[in-house]
Amino acid sequence: MDIRLSQTDRIGANNSKKGKRKKPIRNKKSKKPIRKQTRRSKKKRKLTLGRIIGFFLYWGLIFAIWGGIAIAVIVGYIALQMPSSDSWAVPDRPANIRIIANNGKLISNRGQMGGEAVSIRELPYYVPAAIIAIEDRRFMKHFGIDPIGILGAIRINLSEGRGPLQGHGGSTITQQVAKNLFLTPEQTIKRKIQEALLALWLERNYSKNDILELYLNRVYFGANSWGIEAASQTYFGKSARNISLGEAAILAGLLKAPSRLAPNKNPKGAAQRARIVLNEMAKSGFISEKEAKAAAIDPNKRIRTKIAGAEYYVADWVEALMQSYIGDVDEDVIVTTTIDWDLQKYGEFLVREYVREYGEKKGFSQAALVSMDIDGKILALVGGTDYAKSQYNRAVTARRQPGSTFKIFVYLAALEAGLTPDVILQDEKFTYQGWSPQNYNDKYVGPVKMIDALAYSLNSVAAALTINLGPQKIVDVAMRLGISSPLKPIPSIALGTQEVSLLELTAAFAPFANGGNGVIANIITKIETVDGKILYEDIPAGPGRVIEPQYVAMMNNMLMKAVEIGTGKNAKIDNWPIAGKTGTTQNSRDALFVGYSANMISGVWMGNDDGSPTNGLSGGDLPALLWSEFMKKAHEGLPIKPLPTSHIVPVPNENIGQNNKEKERPTTLVDLLNSLFENN
Numbered sequence: 287m288d289i290r291l292s293q294t295d296r297i298g299a300n301n302s303k304k305g306k307r308k309k310p311i312r313n314k315k316s317k318k319p320i321r322k323q324t325r326r327s328k329k330k331r332k333l334t335l336g337r338i339i340g341f342f343l344y345w346g347l348i349f350a351i352w353g354g355i356a357i358a359v360i361v362g363y364i365a366l367q368m369p370s371s372d373s374w375a376v377p378d379r380p381a382n383i384r385i386i387a388n389n390g391k392l393i394s395n396r397g398q399m400g401g402e403a404v405s406i407r408e409l410p411y412y413v414p415a416a417i418i419a420i421e422d423r424r425f426m427k428h429f430g431i432d433p434i435g436i437l438g439a440i441r442i443n444l445s446e447g448r449g450p451l452q453g454h455g456g457s458t459i460t461q462q463v464a465k466n467l468f469l470t471p472e473q474t475i476k477r478k479i480q481e482a483l484l485a486l487w488l489e490r491n492y493s494k495n496d497i498l499e500l501y502l503n504r505v506y507f508g509a510n511s512w513g514i515e516a517a518s519q520t521y522f523g524k525s526a527r528n529i530s531l532g533e534a535a536i537l538a539g540l541l542k543a544p545s546r547l548a549p550n551k552n553p554k555g556a557a558q559r560a561r562i563v564l565n566e567m568a569k570s571g572f573i574s575e576k577e578a579k580a581a582a583i584d585p586n587k588r589i590r591t592k593i594a595g596a597e598y599y600v601a602d603w604v605e606a607l608m609q610s611y612i613g614d615v616d617e618d619v620i621v622t623t624t625i626d627w628d629l630q631k632y633g634e635f636l637v638r639e640y641v642r643e644y645g646e647k648k649g650f651s652q653a654a655l656v657s658m659d660i661d662g663k664i665l666a667l668v669g670g671t672d673y674a675k676s677q678y679n680r681a682v683t684a685r686r687q688p689g690s691t692f693k694i695f696v697y698l699a700a701l702e703a704g705l706t707p708d709v710i711l712q713d714e715k716f717t718y719q720g721w722s723p724q725n726y727n728d729k730y731v732g733p734v735k736m737i738d739a740l741a742y743s744l745n746s747v748a749a750a751l752t753i754n755l756g757p758q759k760i761v762d763v764a765m766r767l768g769i770s771s772p773l774k775p776i777p778s779i780a781l782g783t784q785e786v787s788l789l790e791l792t793a794a795f796a797p798f799a800n801g802g803n804g805v806i807a808n809i810i811t812k813i814e815t816v817d818g819k820i821l822y823e824d825i826p827a828g829p830g831r832v833i834e835p836q837y838v839a840m841m842n843n844m845l846m847k848a849v850e851i852g853t854g855k856n857a858k859i860d861n862w863p864i865a866g867k868t869g870t871t872q873n874s875r876d877a878l879f880v881g882y883s884a885n886m887i888s889g890v891w892m893g894n895d896d897g898s899p900t901n902g903l904s905g906g907d908l909p910a911l912l913w914s915e916f917m918k919k920a921h922e923g924l925p926i927k928p929l930p931t932s933h934i935v936p937v938p939n940e941n942i943g944q945n946n947k948e949k950e951r952p953t954t955l956v957d958l959l960n961s962l963f964e965n966n
Contacts, residue, residue, distance in 0.1 A: 376492075379399065379503060379504065380397055380399050381397055381615045381618055381619065382396075382401060382403070383395065383397050383604075383605060383615060383618075383619055384402055384618070384619065384621065385600070385604050385605075385621045386620065386623065387597075387623060387625040387626065387630065388624055388627075389627055391627045392519070393600055393601050393623065393625065394597060394598055394600075394601035395515075396601055397605075399503075399511075399512040399513055399516055400512055400516035400520065401512070401515040401516025401517070401518075401520075402513075402515055402516075402618055402816075403503040403513060403515070404503065404513075404515045404525075404527065405499065406495055406498060406499040406502065408527050409514070409526055409527060410527075410531075410534070412534050412567070412572065413502075413526060413529065413534045413537075414498055414502065415567055415572035416531075416534045416535050416538035416563055416567055417459070417498070417501070417502065417538050417541075418459070418498070418570070418572075419538070419563065419566040419570045419572055420541070420563045420566050420567075421541060422458050423566070423570050424458075425498070426494055428458060429486070430458060430460040430482075430485035431458060431460075431461065431485055431486070457481070459497065459498065459501050460485040460488050460489055461482065461484075462501060462505070463488060463497055463500050463501050463504070464481050464484035464485045464487075464488055465481050466501075466505065467484075467500070467504070468480075468484055502514045503515070507520075507537060507541070507544055508540060508544025508547075509521070509544075509548060514526045514537065517537050520592065521536075521548070521550060521591045521592060522590075523592030531564075531573070532560060532581040532582065535560035535563040535564050535581065536549050536556050536557070536559075536560045536583070538563045539559030539562065539563045540556070540559075542559065549589040549591050550592075553587075553589040553591075554585045554586070557582075557583040557585040557589060558585050560583055561583075564578040564579075564581055564582055593674065594674045595631070595634055595673065596630065596633070596634035596637070596670070597634075598673040598677070599667060599668065599669030599670065599673060599681065599682075600623065600625055600664075600667050600809065602679060603667070603679065603682050603809065604621055604623060604809060607810060608621075608813075611810060611813060611822050612821045612822055618815065619813055619814065619815055619816070619821065620814050620815075620816060621812070622810070622812040622814075623664075623809050624663040624664050624665065624809050624810070624811055625666065625809070626665040626666060629657060629666040629916075629919070630666045630667070632919050633657065633666040633667075633668045633916055636655070636915055637653045637654070637655055637668045637670075637671055637912070638671050638672070640912050641653050641671045641892075642671075644908055647901065648900055648901050648902070648903045648907075648908065649898075649900040650892050650900045650903055651671075651894050652670055652671055652680060652893060652894060652895055653668075653670075653671060653890065653891060653892045653893075653909075653912070654669055654670060654680035654681040654788055654891045655667070655668040655681065655889070655890050656668075656789050656792045657792075657886060657887070657916065658792065658793065658805075658807060658886060658887055658888075659886050659887075660799045660805075660887065661796075661805060661826065661828075662793055662796055662806055662808050662828065663808055663809075663811075664808065664809040665886065665920070666888075666916075667681050667682070667789075668681060669681045680891065680895075681787070681789055681891075682789050683787070684787060684788070685771060685786060686785055686786075686871075686876050686891065686893065687782055687783055687785055687871040687872075687875070687876055688782040688785075688791050688871075688876075688878060689781070689868075689870045689871040689877075689878060689905065690748075690781065690782055690853075690867065690868060690869045690870065691782060691791060691869035691879075691880050691905070692764070692780070692782030692784075692791075692869070693740060693743065693780065693781075693867065694794070694867055695760050695764040696751050696780050697736070697748075697751070697841065697844065698763055698767075698837060698841055699755050699760055699763045700751050700755065701837045701840050702763075703755055705736060706736070707736050707843055708735050708737065709735065709736045710735060710736075711734055711747050712732065712733055712734070712747075712750075713725070713730050713731045713732060713733075713739060713744045713746050713747050714730045714732060714746060715730055715746060718749075721749075721777060721778065723745045723746055723748075723749035723777075723778075723781060724745060724746075725744055726743065726870070730744075730746060736844070737843065737844045737847055738852075740844045740847075740848060740852075740867075741844065741848040741852030742853060743867075743868060745780075745781055748780040748781065749777060749778075749780045752777055752779065753777050756775070757774075757776055757777055757779050757780075758775040760779055760780065761773045761774075761775045761779065766829075767797060767804060767832055768790055768793045768796075768806070768807075769786055769790055771784070771787065771790065782869055782871065783871075788878070788891050789889075790807070791880060791889060792807075792880055792888065792889035793806070793887075795866075795867075795880050795881075795882050796887050797832050797833045797838065798833070798841050798842055798845065798929075799865075799882040799883065799884060799886070799887055801838055801930050802831050802832060802833040802835055802837075803828060803829075803831055804828055804829030804831075804832035806827075806828050808824065811823070811824045812824065835930065838930055839930050839931050842930060843931050845865035845866060846863060846864065846929065846931070848868070849866050852868075853868040853905070853906040854866045854879060854905075854910055855910075856906055856907065856911050856914060857879060857881050857910040857911075857913050857914045858914065859914060859918055859921065861926055862883055863884065863926075863929045864881055864917070865881060865882055865883075865929060866879060866880055866882060867880060868905030868906040869905045870903075870905045870906075874899055874900045874901070874902050875893055875894070875897050875898070875899050875900065876891065876892075876893045877893060877900065877903045877904055877907065878890065878891050878892075878909055879906070879909040879910040879913045881910075881917070882929075883921065883929070884927035884928060885921065885924060885927060888913055888916060888917060888920075889913075890909040890910075890912050890913045890916075891909065892908060892912075
C-alpha cells in the first residue's frame, strides 16, 4: 500500500523529530556527560614575547622568500635585456690633444675630456687616497656593491624627508665607473640594477687599482674637465703628478658638486670641503691628524688657481687645425707649436695692461697681437684681453678694416709699374665717380715725393694711384703677398676699407723682412703620439719669391721712413732698423700698426668688438707704442741686423709732378699719373 503523507503530516513528523532530545555522551569511567567545546568555550592563549617573535620570524621568512624570488625575477628579467657579458668592454677614453710651446711648456689640453689620462702609479699616494676616503671608504674591501653604504644612504634619505632612492645613493666607486662607462645618469630601479650587475662584472675582470684608475681618469670635476689631470691643469695650472696634499683634497671635494665647489668660483666653499676630505683621510688612516691640519687651507684666504690666459686662443686655433693636418684624432697626441712661451705671456700682459690703462679714456675695449719670425712661424698670438670672458679670437677669426696698413699693396704695385720712391706726386683733393677721398686731417700738401706720401699716409695719393693702376692690380698684389680674405676691386680698397684678419695682414708684411719670399703663417711644427710616433712634421715650404729684390729694397726704404719721421715714429726701437705702417679706419673704429725688423714681424690691433668709434685712437698712437714695447723685449740679446735696402734711383724727368701744360700726351706711366694729379 502506498502511504503518502500530507504536507501537514510531514510537518508534524519533522516537528516530532526535533522535539526528541539526544542522549548526552558520557564518559565511560565517570559516567559524567562530556560537554562539546565551542569557540566560545575555548580558553584564550596568553600573548607572550616568544609568540610575538615567532610570528614575525614566520612572516618575515615568508616575505623574504617571496621578496627574494621577486627580486631575482626582476634582476633576471633586466639581465636578460642586457647584452651578453662576453661583449662587454671598457670603451676607449676620447683622445686628448696636448698642445705645447716650442720649449715643451704646456699650453693647454684639448679634446672631449680636457686632459690626458695618467697612471695611478704616476700620482702621489694621497691623490687616490683622498678620493677613496671621501667617496668610498670601504672600496678596497667590498665586492663592487656596498650593502652597508646602501643602507646608510637609505637611512639618510629617509631622515631628510626624501624617498629611499632619492638623494644619497650609496654607490661605490665601482658602481660610479659602471655608470660613467656604460649607462645614463637617470635615477631608476632598472638603471640601478644594471649598474650593480656591471659593477660585479668590473670587480671580476679588473683589479681594484685598475678600477680606481678608470675612475680617476673619467670622473667629472667641472669646468669641462674629465679626469684628475684635466682638473689639476684647469684649476692649478700643473700636472696632477705635482699637486700638494691640500690641492688633492680640494679636487676630491669637488666631486660632490663640481660647479658649486670649484676653487676658482667658490674658494671658501672649496676650502671647507677640503677640510672634510682631510679629516676623512685621517680617520681612514691615510694621513695623520697633524698632516690633515697642516694641509688644510684657510677658508678666508683665496685659493690660487690658474687663470685662462691668451695661450688658450692659441690652443683653440691649433685644435681647429688638427683635422686638416692629420684627419680624425683617435688617440692621444702631442702637438708641438712654434709659440715662444715668454713672448706669448709678455704679449698677453701688454695687451691686458694697455686696455686696462687707456681703454676707458680712449674708448676701446679690446686689442690683439700677432708676432711671427720672417719665415711665418708664429711666436706669439693674443686674441683678446680676457679669454675667460670672451673666446672670440680677434687675431685669427675677426675680420676688420685694415685702414692705411693696406697701402703697402698700392705702393708696391706702383713700384712694380715703374715708379720710384722719389717720384713727385700731387696731393690734392679730387673726385672720381662721385667718390672724394680725404686725408686724415683734410689738408693737402700739393707736390710730394711718393716716399713721403706713404710715410705721412696721404689718402689722396694712394687713391689716385689705385684708380690709375686699376683696383684689380691692387687685389692681385695683396693676394700674391698672402691676403686670403675676399677682396673687391673697387677704388676705395686703397684706403683699407675691405676686411682682413690681423694674422693674414701681418704675414703679408713678411716678404719685406725676408727679402721677397711669401710665407704661410704656421703654428704647428710636429704632431706625435704619446709613444713617439710622428704623425706630422713641418717641412719648410711656401709660395717662394713674391717680390723682386729691388722692390723689396725700395719698399723698405719707404716703410723705414714711415717709422723714422712719419705716422709710425712711436714704434722706434733704439739702434734697430725698423719699418712699418700705421692704419686708422673711419671714425677711428680700428687702429693698427704692423711693422718688422730683419728678425720678425708683429701686428697690433685695437678697437671695439661692435665696431663702435673710439675717442680718436690712431694706429700711430697706442698700437705703435705697444708694438715697440713688445719688439724691444723680443729683440733683447739679439745681434742687430739691417733690412735689405737700396740707394734710391733719381727720377730722370725733372718736370715730373710739376705743372707742364705744353705736353701733348704722357709718354710714361709716371707722366700719366702726374697728369691726373695736375688736372684734378
